Amino acid sequence: MASDGDWTCDANDALHLSLVQPSEDARLKTLSDFQPQFTYPIFGDEEQIFGYKGLIIRMRFAAHDLRPHIHISYDEKFKPVGDIAAVDLLKTLKPWIPEEAFVVLPDYEKAIVEDKDAKDFVPPGKLVHSYVTRQRTYEVWAGSLADPEVRRLLDRAQVFVSLFIEAGTPIVTDDPEWTLERWTVYFVYEKVKPPVPTASQYSIVGYATTYRWWYYQRDKTQKPAVQDSPFPPAEVIRPAQLPSRLRIAQFLILPPHQGSGHGIHLYTTIHSACISDPTISELTVEDPNEAFDALRDTADYHILRSEFQKHKLNINPDPYGVPAKKPRPRRVPTSALIPTKLLSEIRSSFKIDSTQFAHISEMYLLGQIPLKKRLAGGSNMARLLIKKHNADDPDDRRYYWWRMLTKQRLYKRSRDLLIQLDLSDRIEKLEETVTNVEEGYEALLKAFNAREEELKAREEDLDDDVLDESGEGFRVQRNKRKLTVEDDEDEDEDEEEDSPVKRPKA
Structure with a gap:
């Protein structure tokens, strides 16, 4: 045998x-x-x-x-x-x-x-975006999961979730109609020349699913009061009427089409729909992997960069004033370094969740510091750690404050775990993570800037072509933005991003 x-x-x-x-x-x-x-x-x-x-x-x-x-x-x-x-x-x-x-x-x-209906096939839903890449035409269609045609197409596609998305879970599509209405499915198709007159002109490229997550918003201008309202209400309340966060659940470009920017187009289409819907407060993503994080960072950076430039966003190198105040306060307010109120307004208007917005703004602010003054450009870190905010060059001071701002965000998100460490270990872990985060930002900035230079050299339209090939075409994976804390106790591995996570199990 x-x-x-x-x-x-x-x-x-x-x-x-x-x-x-x-x-x-x-x-x-x-x-x-x-x-x-x-x-x-x-x-x-x-x-x-x-x-x-x-x-x-x-x-x-x-x-x-x-x-x-x-x-x-x-x-x-x-x-x-x-x-x-x-x-x-x-x-x-x-x-x-x-x-x-x-x-x-x-x-x-x-x-x-012998399918007689194939030549008349159009993707279910409605056409929400079209674009041309490398002289090939593509379309993005969006439809509610309550639509039987959308549901049938998604049921056929869901095996790809298990085959290409790690830990991906197929969506249950036999829920009540009210629940299905929370879901919107986006299909990306290429328009091809039919090989025979009876064939379809559409070929699938990828798809994404989103769902509305109810978001409680109390009007603080009104005093809470008991209302004697009928139950159930006289009129049925549809999910689209309720204040919500929009969450991307699944996102997949099939392997033959990866590396051509379709993911960027799909993401920005979803983001545009989010912006135009007054009932949606922000766009979030359910458990993204590193490849999607890089794509999302590239798209959001492209979206927000012009807004940051318009407001001349930068770090104030002299939060103590010029000349510096004596005695200096023990703590520097974040608002003395960056315009926190303005950033909050920008974040709300572009409906990007707070953690993701912090990543993009950090990456942009890092890019405003000359490369030679950053770690990637050979900055003298030992000297910076000694001089700190007293460095002679304002860009050195900006870089010092950039690292402090990033550490502050990381500490706030990971405080419960960090306070369990000795002070020296805490400082070491924060330093390691900030450097790791910075390296990830540098990779994205380098790829984005290289693409821009290429487009300028070719005298092509910047807006169209950066979106055309920037995201997946870069094939960049940013470094993990997480601390690693070893411990003998079992820990849940599904921690928040940027937290001291994934402690090895005993």
Whole structure:
């Protein structure tokens, strides 16, 4: 009998994904093929499949409406021995794929090739944005999850969440209509030339989901009073009428289209919808990974930079005044270093949540300090730590205060854990994290500025092309903005960003 190793294969290698459309010879043509990044939600943490040799699981999707199909082939299957048997692939896959995917192969190909409705297909919802990248046309469509067509398309797409978003969870789409109305789905499509007259001109690129999170806002100008209102109310209150935060839950550009700026377009489209909706207070993101953080930082930096420039935002190098006051106060108010009221107004008007806004403003303020005065440019850190706010050069003083402001934010967010450390360890951890944060900002600033210089050299339109290719095209991952504190006690790993998190478990 063969050993277990001979009958075990890597699930990521065995699974083949592709987008297909009809071809001129009445067969299916593959537009793109790719493999998953993760398969542990389906096949377990080891991402291994037992019981087959030469296993190939082909998962195909119609490029326009994602009609799915699964075809399984293998050279040899393990014969059961006692309780040991090959993985039941159909049973394992069915919870993740719509039932329609398990039709006989000729029936699937025939259904796609002979689909009379494909030529008239338009994505569900409404067109909210269109753009051109590398002479190819793309559109973003948005629709409510309460729309059956939106729901059907999302149900077909949700397997991608498990295959490409780490710890991603498919959305439950059989909730009551009122709950489904909280959700909006954004689909990104490329408009392609149909290979045959009956084929669709749309090919899926990616999608995102957002939901409204009720946000309590009390009118402080009015005194609280008991109201005798009927229950249930005479008129049904729809989710779109309620004050809310908007949260991005899922966000995915399929691998064949990554690195071309589609994520930036999708994010800025969602942000624009947030800005134009008076019931939404701010845009947030549910548990973003580092790659999405970099994309989001690039997009928000582009959005906010012109506003910061308009107000000539910078750090005051002399918060004590010129000449410096004597005796100096023990503490310097943050408002003496940066215009906190103005920043609060900008944040509210652009509806960016406070932590993300702090990151963008920190990155911008760092960029206002000449490179040679920063760590990345070879600044003399030992001298700066001695001179501090007494440094002769105002840019040295700005850099000193920039690090102090960043430490202040990190300390506030992580105070409960930091106060458990000795003072020397606390200082060391903050220094390490500030340096880590700064390195991440430097990578983003360098990539953003390099792209700008390239655009100027090519004399292309800045606004269109920076959004065209800046985000994913940079392929930048900022450094983790977190402290690491070792401890023997178990800790929840889902901590707030920038906090001293992920203590190794015993």
